[in-house]
Amino acid sequence: MKTLLLLLLLCHVSSPVEHSGKFVITATSGFPNVPEFMTSLVVDDVAAVYCDTNTPVPDVKQDWLKNLYDNNPEDLEWFATQCSEVLPTYLKVTISLLMQVLNQSEGVHILQQINGCEWDEETGEVNGILLFGYDGEDFISLDLKTLTWIALKPEADIIKQRWDADKATIKNYENHVTQLCPDWLKKGMDYRKSSLLRTALPSVSLLQKTPSSPVSCHATGFYPDRAMMFWRKDGEELHEDVDRGEILPNHDGTFQMRADLNISSVSPEDWRRYDCVFQLSGATRDIITKLDKAGIRTNRGNTEIRVKPTNTTVLIIVAVVVVALVLIAVTGFVIYRKRKDKHPPSSPENSTELSAKLDPELRLSDTLSESPHINQTPYD
Numbered sequence: 001m002k003t004l005l006l007l008l009l010l011c012h013v014s015s016p017v018e019h020s021g022k023f024v025i026t027a028t029s030g031f032p033n034v035p036e037f038m039t040s041l042v043v044d045d046v047a048a049v050y051c052d053t054n055t056p057v058p059d060v061k062q063d064w065l066k067n068l069y070d071n072n073p074e075d076l077e078w079f080a081t082q083c084s085e086v087l088p089t090y091l092k093v094t095i096s097l098l099m100q101v102l103n104q105s106e107g108v109h110i111l112q113q114i115n116g117c118e119w120d121e122e123t124g125e126v127n128g129i130l131l132f133g134y135d136g137e138d139f140i141s142l143d144l145k146t147l148t149w150i151a152l153k154p155e156a157d158i159i160k161q162r163w164d165a166d167k168a169t170i171k172n173y174e175n176h177v178t179q180l181c182p183d184w185l186k187k188g189m190d191y192r193k194s195s196l197l198r199t200a201l202p203s204v205s206l207l208q209k210t211p212s213s214p215v216s217c218h219a220t221g222f223y224p225d226r227a228m229m230f231w232r233k234d235g236e237e238l239h240e241d242v243d244r245g246e247i248l249p250n251h252d253g254t255f256q257m258r259a260d261l262n263i264s265s266v267s268p269e270d271w272r273r274y275d276c277v278f279q280l281s282g283a284t285r286d287i288i289t290k291l292d293k294a295g296i297r298t299n300r301g302n303t304e305i306r307v308k309p310t311n312t313t314v315l316i317i318v319a320v321v322v323v324a325l326v327l328i329a330v331t332g333f334v335i336y337r338k339r340k341d342k343h344p345p346s347s348p349e350n351s352t353e354l355s356a357k358l359d360p361e362l363r364l365s366d367t368l369s370e371s372p373h374i375n376q377t378p379y380d
Helices: 002-010 063-071 073-101 154-164 167-196 268-273 311-342
Strands: 018-029 037-043 046-052 055-060 109-120 126-134 137-143 148-151 203-208 215-222 227-233 242-244 255-261 274-280 287-290 296-298
Touching: 018 073, 018 167, 037 073, 037 167, 046 073, 055 063, 055 073, 063 073, 063 167, 073 109, 073 154, 109 167, 126 167, 137 154, 137 167, 148 154, 154 167, 203 274, 203 287, 215 227, 215 274, 227 242, 227 255, 255 274, 268 274
Parallel strands: 203 296
Antiparallel strands: 018 037, 018 109, 037 046, 046 055, 109 126, 126 137, 137 148, 203 215, 215 255, 227 274, 242 255, 274 287
């Protein structure tokens, strides 16, 4: 069910004028061989920057964001400081506090925080969010209309009382998600729009596992992801005996795709009649690759196939690095926003689960202490 939900979320297409920026924080206690904290910046439901206990140097995953950080190094420096210094201390203190309040002396525990904003480019409307989850359930959230905390579980009442008394921190949070976050998001969208104007042609290779296997026409390194690939015979597009793969992301922000041709019924003398065509939106020419046995790359003999990360690599990255992040950030955020719009969470009875119990391997990002104190923000 989690896998199905993840696929549905990844296939979601957002409105071109509605944007979101969210910091997702996850801290763990009692999980062996799992980072104690993980941090991600998620922009329009796509992981953009990541770091954790074992990876204190932020991993910037989007080219447009790399350009933004090159021109605004203080933003990346802030992120690095949070990963290496601030977050580990704050998150450990916070989990200890919650365990003490909830009379938990030991065991496996997970603390989550989602904070960020939505911005409608057309109307200018801004919505902020600040939500905490503990052990896979909604725990406490900030009502930005009343500037008070909402206990989403009875056990959170004592935390609500403490945090409601800290008016300065509440105002800081409000400024964080309703002012600084939208300002940063608008700046980021300008960089992303500039990046979207570029085009990059791929390298195209013919690959085959065995002499009887289909011949795969594989293109990798292209940008943007608006592309088509198909096989032709005598200049006419083929539909039978062709298996087209999906467009998949590479680690560097470019994309890859393939189209397989079943050659079991193709005689050697007819190979010259076939070719593979790659078309990229915005490009002035197509890339045409003739079906030529001499040009096929195979893992037979001494020939080694070298291509950019394949679907397997991408799935490993998604499964290990992003699965829990997307489930937490997207599912929790979207469901919570919809729920809040329809049924304001005035009591614990109105709350729903932030997510199902989490995988031990999670991803995250921001600060928290006994009083949810923010010393500085990523948007400063």
